[in-house]
Amino acid sequence: MKVGKWKLLLPLALLAVGATIGTSGALATPAQANEVRFAIMTDCKGAFAFGYEVDTAGTIAALSQYAGAKPKNKKKPSAGMTGGSAGGKRLNLVGIGCGDETPALALKETRRLMVQLRADIMLGPLSGDEAVSIAQWARQNPAKTVIIGTAGSQDPTMQIAPKNLFRYHGDGAQWNAGLGEIVYKRLGWRTAALIGDDYSFPWTSAAGIIADFCGIGGRITKRVWTPPAGGDYAPFIRQLPRPNQVDGYFWLVGGANTSAALTAFEQAYGPLNARQHSGNLFLYFLGANTTVAPRLVGAYMGGFGTFQTGGLKNAQARNYVRNASRWFTGQNVNDGFFYNYWNAAWAMVQGLNKSKGAVGPALQRALPRSLKPGFQVANKGVLRLDSRRQAIQDQYPLQITRASGEGTVSTSIVGYVPNVDQTFGGYFGPNKPAPGRNYPPCVKRKLPWQGKIKVVKNGVITNQVIK
Amino acid sequence: MTVDRTKLATERVIGVAALVVAVLAPTLFSAFWLNSILTQALILGIGAASLIFLSAYGGMISLAQTGLMGIAGYALANMVTQRVPGGETKGLLLGWDPTVGLVAAILLTVGIGLVFGAVASRSYGIYFLMLTLTYTVIAFLFVGSVTLIGGFSPVAGVDTYTPGFIGDIVTDRERLYYITLITAVFVYLLVRYLVRTPFGVSLQGIRDEPVRMASLGYNVALHRTIAFGIGAFIAALAGVLSAWWFGQLSPTTMGLDATIQMLVIAVIGGLRRIEGAWLGAIAFLMINNEITNRIPSSGLPVIGGTFNTVIGFIFLAIVIVSPDGLMGLWDRMWDALRRRGGPPHAEPEGGEPAAVASS
Numbered sequence: 001m002k003v004g005k006w007k008l009l010l011p012l013a014l015l016a017v018g019a020t021i022g023t024s025g026a027l028a029t030p031a032q033a034n035e036v037r038f039a040i041m042t043d044c045k046g047a048f049a050f051g052y053e054v055d056t057a058g059t060i061a062a063l064s065q066y067a068g069a070k071p072k073n074k075k076k077p078s079a080g081m082t083g084g085s086a087g088g089k090r091l092n093l094v095g096i097g098c099g100d101e102t103p104a105l106a107l108k109e110t111r112r113l114m115v116q117l118r119a120d121i122m123l124g125p126l127s128g129d130e131a132v133s134i135a136q137w138a139r140q141n142p143a144k145t146v147i148i149g150t151a152g153s154q155d156p157t158m159q160i161a162p163k164n165l166f167r168y169h170g171d172g173a174q175w176n177a178g179l180g181e182i183v184y185k186r187l188g189w190r191t192a193a194l195i196g197d198d199y200s201f202p203w204t205s206a207a208g209i210i211a212d213f214c215g216i217g218g219r220i221t222k223r224v225w226t227p228p229a230g231g232d233y234a235p236f237i238r239q240l241p242r243p244n245q246v247d248g249y250f251w252l253v254g255g256a257n258t259s260a261a262l263t264a265f266e267q268a269y270g271p272l273n274a275r276q277h278s279g280n281l282f283l284y285f286l287g288a289n290t291t292v293a294p295r296l297v298g299a300y301m302g303g304f305g306t307f308q309t310g311g312l313k314n315a316q317a318r319n320y321v322r323n324a325s326r327w328f329t330g331q332n333v334n335d336g337f338f339y340n341y342w343n344a345a346w347a348m349v350q351g352l353n354k355s356k357g358a359v360g361p362a363l364q365r366a367l368p369r370s371l372k373p374g375f376q377v378a379n380k381g382v383l384r385l386d387s388r389r390q391a392i393q394d395q396y397p398l399q400i401t402r403a404s405g406e407g408t409v410s411t412s413i414v415g416y417v418p419n420v421d422q423t424f425g426g427y428f429g430p431n432k433p434a435p436g437r438n439y440p441p442c443v444k445r446k447l448p449w450q451g452k453i454k455v456v457k458n459g460v461i462t463n464q465v466i467k
Numbered sequence: 468m469t470v471d472r473t474k475l476a477t478e479r480v481i482g483v484a485a486l487v488v489a490v491l492a493p494t495l496f497s498a499f500w501l502n503s504i505l506t507q508a509l510i511l512g513i514g515a516a517s518l519i520f521l522s523a524y525g526g527m528i529s530l531a532q533t534g535l536m537g538i539a540g541y542a543l544a545n546m547v548t549q550r551v552p553g554g555e556t557k558g559l560l561l562g563w564d565p566t567v568g569l570v571a572a573i574l575l576t577v578g579i580g581l582v583f584g585a586v587a588s589r590s591y592g593i594y595f596l597m598l599t600l601t602y603t604v605i606a607f608l609f610v611g612s613v614t615l616i617g618g619f620s621p622v623a624g625v626d627t628y629t630p631g632f633i634g635d636i637v638t639d640r641e642r643l644y645y646i647t648l649i650t651a652v653f654v655y656l657l658v659r660y661l662v663r664t665p666f667g668v669s670l671q672g673i674r675d676e677p678v679r680m681a682s683l684g685y686n687v688a689l690h691r692t693i694a695f696g697i698g699a700f701i702a703a704l705a706g707v708l709s710a711w712w713f714g715q716l717s718p719t720t721m722g723l724d725a726t727i728q729m730l731v732i733a734v735i736g737g738l739r740r741i742e743g744a745w746l747g748a749i750a751f752l753m754i755n756n757e758i759t760n761r762i763p764s765s766g767l768p769v770i771g772g773t774f775n776t777v778i779g780f781i782f783l784a785i786v787i788v789s790p791d792g793l794m795g796l797w798d799r800m801w802d803a804l805r806r807r808g809g810p811p812h813a814e815p816e817g818g819e820p821a822a823v824a825s826s
Contacts, residue, residue, distance in 0.1 A: 104713070116760075129621060132623070153620075199620050227612075436614060
């Protein structure tokens with residue numbers, strides 16, 4: 001066969017250029033002494049790809065508010081930031097990690113950010129299994145500091161709990177505190193089935209529901225777990241008991257797949273009855289849905305410890321919303337993704353100011369053990385970390401309401417559960433298994449907030465308790 | 468000196484030079500490059516070598532190799548990790564002796580590989596390809612669905628439970644690099660040796676003329692099964708090293724993306740020569756690393772997309788320009804030299820593998 005010269009010379013030339021560019025970063029260059037290198041770890045692929053801009057916005061907005069940074073582009077947070085200093089050192093955002101909710105990619109991106117790009121601090125990740133993976137990595141790299149962005153698996157700060165890992169928000173269980181009691185009391189549920197994605201965040205999320213619902217006397221009759229990648233939900237829906245066999249269903253099917261799963265339910269068992277459905281923060285993803293969402297108006301759901309829409313009417317919350325809204329256009333600062341990254345970045349600034357710009361163990365000692373975030377009410381608005389550096393936060397069960405757009409839904413706050421700790425008053429613990437498909441068991445047990453959940457009306461916490 | 472002899476001598480010089488650079492790598496490259504590019508390239512290269520061995524000398528393009536790597540990694544992870552405070556939270560946590568776990572994981576993978584191979588030994592071409600893809604999908608779904616051995620959450624801490632002769636690879640990443648390098652050299656020499664043995668020669672005969680070899684009295688299915696078992700052994704080595712390198716196991720490491728990635732590595736390097744495995748791996752990782760760092764998060768200008776788009780274009784270009792990958796490009800360069808006046812072509816030792824398309 002005759003081979004044209006271009007077929008030989010062009011690839012060889014490209015190879016030479018590629019190899020030169022490729023190896024140009026192989027030799028280590030020293031970091032500058034007057035800077036603090038940090039990175040954001042979030043998702044840009046998969047069911048939480050939207051988080052890329054939202055999480056970055058939360059981080060940069062906080063750094064703009066508290067460290068003198070400035071967004072490069074008010075409409076596009078991932079464009080990065082200019083300026084900013086803390087503890088007398090310049091803040092250098094070395095990179096934004098691009099995950100897809102899988103542990104393998106999260107770990108790979110973490111190594112790229114923390115080793116190749118030499119970040120000392122990482123704000124992130126976004127998702128539960130990613131956080132499990134990164135917590136294990138953090139345990140082996142004690143000089144690096146990780147402040148979780150908005151991931152809700154229990155393991156990172158309970159069973160693994162490395163000393164260089166901090167979380168200034170609740171885990172998935174905390175985010176559902178009070179929900180089981182509300183459906184038990186207000187909707188009369190006594191039996192329920194749950195369906196969720198088969199990984200650590202929904203397991204933790206389910207654990208909170210189970211603890212609450214079973215704790216007051218309810219019974220979970222079936223737990224169905226679906227592969228996290230989504231796809232066809234029909235076979236899993238068919239594993240659920242029929243609507244006349246249980247009082248209700250708890251939904252923990254993730255992100256963009258929520259409406260697909262609910263649609264599959266409708267196809268199997270007929271139109272949704274809002275009184276029979278409840279779920280975790282994944283129901284937020286129905287916000288713009290016009291198919292099944294309208295039929296869930298009135299359903300109760302967990303959350304982030306934020307309000308998403310229809311916020312709490314107090315000075316601290318208003319102050320946060322006003323400050324956070326200044327920096328980007330088109331961002332919902334009530335969103336848990338934005339809010340949690342904001343708090344993580346704010347904590348980083350406080351820690352660096354206290355450590356005078358030192359990183360590693362000095363920063364880990366200096367990072368605040370309490371914070372006064374926008375949506376904390378208990379303890380005069382102060383959120384505290386426990387001994388494993390995990391937030392003890394207020395939680396606000398929500399109810400799906402009709403939104404202004406045709407067929408779309410929103411949420412309003414219905415309850416107030418103060419000071420929810422990660423152990424649920426000893427129900428979970430570092431020496432107990434992490435939540436899984438069949439753990440925890442469904443048992444009746446007194447939780448610290450049982451019978452004390454306050455009613456919230458029009459954004460005001462009342463003295464009434466949920467009955 | 469003939470062109471072929473010059474080529475052989477040049478390849479030997481390049482090979483020795485590459486080995487010298489590899490040995491001196493910890494002093495030449497940054498920690499990230501050593502750990503995340505070179506070590507990973509050696510591991511992926513070993514995995515791709517198992518694929519290229521089957522393809523080049525057995526005429527079997529197997530998509531089961533990432534599945535087999537995953538099986539080895541999961542077996543090791545479940546056997547050696549244990550429950551300790553602040554430790555691992557997923558998997559069986561059997562806490563076996565790491566040496567026993569290592570041997571058992573490799574043996575288990577080879578056993579499964581032999582079973583897989585026996586079932587697929589009478590399939591050819593696209594049917595063999597699909598069957599081996601099915602193996603990987605089964606393995607992926609199995610570890611994802613059986614939460615007892617891991618589920619979709621990561622089984623972690625594998626790198627902290629290594630045999631005594633391996634030592635601490637968590638804090639001493641150079642140690643892991645050298646272990647990987649030694650294993651890669653061992654795999655390379657093993658394959659070079661195997662293809663010269665009577666078994667290897669008859670395997671190449673089966674690759675080219677299975678019907679004729681069967682009529683000569685060779686047990687074609689048995690040869691192909693054993694070859695698949697050898698491929699599983701090499702994949703198991705890559706799987707164990709990968710588990711140590713990652714420190715964690717999750718199903719995505721053996722999913723469809725990882726399977727395609729392994730095939731892309733083999734194709735970039737060249738499916739006809741074993742050296743292509745490592746060449747393809749390092750090219751793939753360099754491209755990946757550069758693109759991840761240089762392309763803006765919003766994607767490529769005009770066309771959008773990120774790493775997968777670029778690697779797709781490169782893959783397409785390689786298939787068009789040099790279907791035998793980078794090694795094929797190298798061979799073409801020497802063919803061009805030969806045509807410019809060199810003496811007639813002489814068969815290189817070990818036998819020239821048949822074109823993959825004919826398998």
